[in-house]
Amino acid sequence: MEQQLIHPAALNIDDLSTYYHQQTALHHLSFEAPAHAITVIIGPSGCGKSTLLKTINRTIEDEEDTRWDGTVTLFGDDTKKMSKEEVHTKIGLVFQTPAPFPFSIYRNMTYALAYHGMHDKQQQCSIIEEKLRIVGLYDEVYDRLKESACALSGGQQQRLCIARALTVNPDVLMLDEPCSALDSKSTHAIERTLKSLSKTTTIVLVTHNIGQARRLADKVIYLSDGSIVEQGSAQQMFTQPRDPRTAEFIDDIGSAV
Amino acid sequence: MEQQLIHPAALNIDDLSTYYHQQTALHHLSFEAPAHAITVIIGPSGCGKSTLLKTINRTIEDEEDTRWDGTVTLFGDDTKKMSKEEVHTKIGLVFQTPAPFPFSIYRNMTYALAYHGMHDKQQQCSIIEEKLRIVGLYDEVYDRLKESACALSGGQQQRLCIARALTVNPDVLMLDEPCSALDSKSTHAIERTLKSLSKTTTIVLVTHNIGQARRLADKVIYLSDGSIVEQGSAQQMFTQPRDPRTAEFIDDIGSAV
Amino acid sequence: SSTSTTQSSTSQNASDGFKSNIMFCGSTSLYPIMSSLASSFTDTNATWDKVDSSFPKDNVSIYVAPGGSGVGVSALKDGTCDYGMVARTLSDSEKQTLGDYTEYQVAKDALTVSVNAQNPLCDIVDNLDTDTIRAIFDGDLTTWNQVDPSLPDQKIQVYIRDLSGGAYEVFQKTIMGDKEVTSSATQSASMTELATNIANNPWAIGYAGYGAYTKANKSGAVLHAFKVNGVEPTVDTIKDGSYTIQRPVMFVGKGTPTDSEQAFINYVFSQKGYDVVEANGYIPAFTPGTVETSK
Amino acid sequence: MALNAQHRKRLSEHADTVCSLAIRLIVAASCVIVLLVFVYIAYEAFPFFQAVSLSDFLGGTKWMPIDFGNGTSYGIANFIGATLMTSGLAVAFALLIAIGAALFLSCSASTRLRQMIYPFIDMLAGVPSVIFGFIGLVVVVTFFINKGIAQSGCVLAASLVLAVMILPFLVTSMSESIVKVKKQCLPASQALGVDRWYAVAHSILPLSLKFFIPSIVMAFGRAMGETMAVLMIIGNANVAPTLLGKGESIASLIALEMGGAVRGSMQYHALFAAGFILMVLIFVIDIAMSRLLKKMQK
Amino acid sequence: MALNAQHRKRLSEHADTVCSLAIRLIVAASCVIVLLVFVYIAYEAFPFFQAVSLSDFLGGTKWMPIDFGNGTSYGIANFIGATLMTSGLAVAFALLIAIGAALFLSCSASTRLRQMIYPFIDMLAGVPSVIFGFIGLVVVVTFFINKGIAQSGCVLAASLVLAVMILPFLVTSMSESIVKVKKQCLPASQALGVDRWYAVAHSILPLSLKFFIPSIVMAFGRAMGETMAVLMIIGNANVAPTLLGKGESIASLIALEMGGAVRGSMQYHALFAAGFILMVLIFVIDIAMSRLLKKMQK
């Protein structure tokens, strides 16, 4: 199906379907996410974008009464054959709704670091500063790192969660609408980060901001009603979409803002 | 302070300050929200927009260790002299993070209706359909109104909460980034609704989407770091901002999308 | 039944070894007596060498646990205790399983047939015969006017002890014969509770223990005990056995007591023990200084 | 930050070996303890079930475990009835009060006041049951007799006292549940402008309900197993239980007779059998309640 | 939809009148009940406190409430010690097991398995305390004596049995708390790729801790008030309590002597005074624990 791929595939999704109760949320999706590139998933609200991400890293299995079929292959390994926890470590996910731990900002940031054996306070602090600067949060919170992360504003929490995700280095990083609550300055900062991160990591990004998709995407997948309408390289999708629905969706956004 | 006001003030905020613990989140704000118009509050993430809305309808008082000074006058009545519940009924608020009740979609929508004595099933259904259509959710969920609202996608929940807020007719309706998780089609639908609603209701809208602010605002307030940098009619703010910071903020966004 | 004087029994058992811990377990009737004696014995002596200079300087440790007569016997059988406290006669099968045992009868407990002192019956009769008592307790008579026509038409509230306690058995054997106590009778967990129940209920009747009866009447008459077949329950009639509704209160040991055990047993059967038994409302079954045993 | 290398190693050396093992050990230990209790009771009950038919046991109303000349019989129907009646009533009374008190604590009282009241509730929970029994006997039963409501200790008096005994547990756990639900629901309710009690009635209470069920079930179990207090108040007579009449619960039966029962005798085994039935009863009620809960959630 | 007009009317006629009133009535009722218990105990204890100095009462170690010739004395220091020691140990043992079991139930077991296990736990909660006492006496104490660990019933045996008795309550309430916290925290942990037990140790348990405290406090109170079982196992001797030695808890003191005490006598009042002290103890522990909780949260 794919022709113009620049990189080898990091994620191979084959015939993936997800069901909530009896309802089908995703219908037989097949696509690849190229390594060291940004794959952007777009589509209208409720089309199944979040479900797709949750299925890929298998967190969907923890929700009640859900089921998924098909295969997800990560660098050639079937994720169904790995332990759920191994999949989680290899495929990171930033949720659509920010979910900071009700701990201090500091502890949120060091949570995963400590797990990986980094207990040195100074090292921790320098990493924290680095990651928080990336998302533009450091100046806002440097003097209250010991305060609860729940006392942050919506956008601050979202940025904290992104920064927290950056402290671990998963093979694949998936982000679900990471800039939805952010002003443009923070958005730009995060976009820059993702772009440079994509040199070493495979990134899957869900966004409803077509502008952002244009700026970041190497590959675009347009999802509607649980099925892939069209997929292809960013260039092809944004300049000469094959499906009229894609054209409409992209266009509509273009005019909107 | 205000010169070009087209409508009489619905909300009069005078010297309002809000404190979290010892920290000041809002510094001596004074402004008016004109009746039957849309007042848009813009500003970078963490500047105090949500705090402002929560202070106006006094939900902030339920959070621990918070305090606010100043006066909020609603059509001439000091809100501090009303009961908290009366303020809540008169000033509606849609939260930044969607908070549906873990009940069915139907029950979410009829919750406030039943409170106001509307128990007739048919009437309820027609109102539900009307409001859900407004936010473009009806076609997506008409066949599962009896299912849990928590089983909706992020954007669907957000739209549900807006529709739910529309079932009551508060004097003032405040919305905190109501379109943050929505694609452009839904966003447009909601914008249209707000515009027509503003003929009868006073609307206060927080958004980080400058395009949206441009499209909707009658009056704009630019908040930064808990203080008002500049306020004025939409026309004045977007065409000839007096403060260079305003210009930069608006411009930055303009270029972003 | 045999008796021996304090002095002779101590010397008899002088060679039986030494034990600083003594455990009693069983009947709740004997519990308060033994427990107070144990504490005062421990208090006055502290270490065994104070009891008898030939004893080592170990701490006196005497342990009394309540549980019921049945528990007392089984604990003795298991060796969980040294002496089982029993407030009834041992059954034949128990005697068999225990084998070589000795009973130390400390006190006698009689069951009074008591009513609430406000009951008008007290003024009318002062004696009840076995048949009347049986008729009341087995449910043949259900209201007070059936007992005496001048009494009001009030239901008789019968209070008894639990089935497996010694009191139930004694009452069954001496009064009820082959009749059964009515199932609507209220069982109380202890004699004091039984007495309290009668004292609280003007239309009650029950077999309060003699000790509980005297205690309850200490501060004003709240219970009234009838003569049974013409015999009034008094210390004398109980002691000489003419008042028949009575049971032994004793502890049972296996084998011969060790020196230390014997020393404490002697203490129980001393004047001090006598006083404590009386203070608890029971009637001592011994004369001070004489150990009352039977094998 | 070359974390990925360390990564895989961590995963294996960590947690799923040490922690998991420790927890499994503890779980095994607790299973053994719990089983020990069950097995002991079942073991001591076994000879009885061999000797007496279940229908005579559960259906019979005559209890005469010692042969005083008229033979023995072991019917506990009345005891089962009294147990269910007393504890059912107690839970009902306690719930009525507990819901009100929990609502007050969680929705009307400030956090501060709530924290101040909790210790008093806990205090009540720690009063020894013998004192409750005594108060029940001296205050409640006497009151009933004096007012001519009942002629002696009765089921109603026992369930009233029992209600007070399980009240603290219910109030604390219910108000904690409500507080949690409230934090989640109240803001949304307020934003819609409904008043506090409407929110309580239409969102907070309905959503708290499923958290109540485990507490209620446990309170029920405690009420059924409570011994001392009931023993002193209920009147202990083997008759068909009525509200204002006497009764005898299984727990008080056991408490009354266990002390005097000769170990190894049929009476002794019968008492354990009664204890076993009590456990089965609790189990059945438990299952029934959680079924109910599931139905309710649908 | 002219809802606004109806609005104001509703607000007044609704809720804050009817509901509020009903709830206030219930709260008043429950306050009266609770106060009744307290006042009764305090009232019966009062004559004692008038007659005997508090320091003799709390500091003395000699308990001889009836004058058998050597005078009377009312020292409950040993009883207080035994009560604290037994219940403290019991809570410690129970916690150890309960945390493990609760973690298993909430984090390892499926929802289904968890729902299947709960009824068994509740069953254990409903076993009458007399049976626990009996098992403690026959199994635990006998074992201790046979193995030469103790010479009689002892504090350790009592606290072990007590631990089993409070276990069900602790396990249920703790695992419910953990489940709630887990729902909130586990997804975020998983998204960061840490393993399950790291999440348990570093986010789920720390966050559950504050929900544990009320349960622990209540379990403590229950342990201190538990009568029958402790009574049968602890050895009931007025000596300074040691782990393997005898002791006598306040609750067993009351249970043992209440039956025999003449109403209105100094012994009777002294027993109520002891009960009063027990309540005060629970209250103090309660306050201390919630202070601790507050400190921990900071």
Ligand SMILES: Nc1ncnc2c1ncn2[C@@H]1O[C@H](COP(=O)(O)OP(=O)(O)OP(=O)(O)O)[C@@H](O)[C@H]1O
């Ligand atoms: N509960 C709280 N306790 C302490 N500080 C808080 C709390 N909530 C918010 N703050 C702080 O107050 C400031 C304003 O927060 P607010 O939520 O009003 O920002 P906002 O303008 O809504 O931002 P965003 O666009 O990200 O939602 C921020 O610095 C935030 O960290």
Ligand SMILES: Nc1ncnc2c1ncn2[C@@H]1O[C@H](COP(=O)(O)OP(=O)(O)OP(=O)(O)O)[C@@H](O)[C@H]1O
């Ligand atoms: N837990 C659930 N149970 C049942 N249905 C669900 C559940 N979660 C999501 N759905 C449904 O599955 C579909 C896809 O949901 P999903 O959250 O993946 O959408 P999305 O593309 O992320 O939308 P949005 O942009 O609004 O976040 C929606 O129709 C939604 O209603």
Ligand SMILES: [Mg+2]
């Ligand atoms: Mg989504």
Ligand SMILES: [Mg+2]
């Ligand atoms: Mg905000």
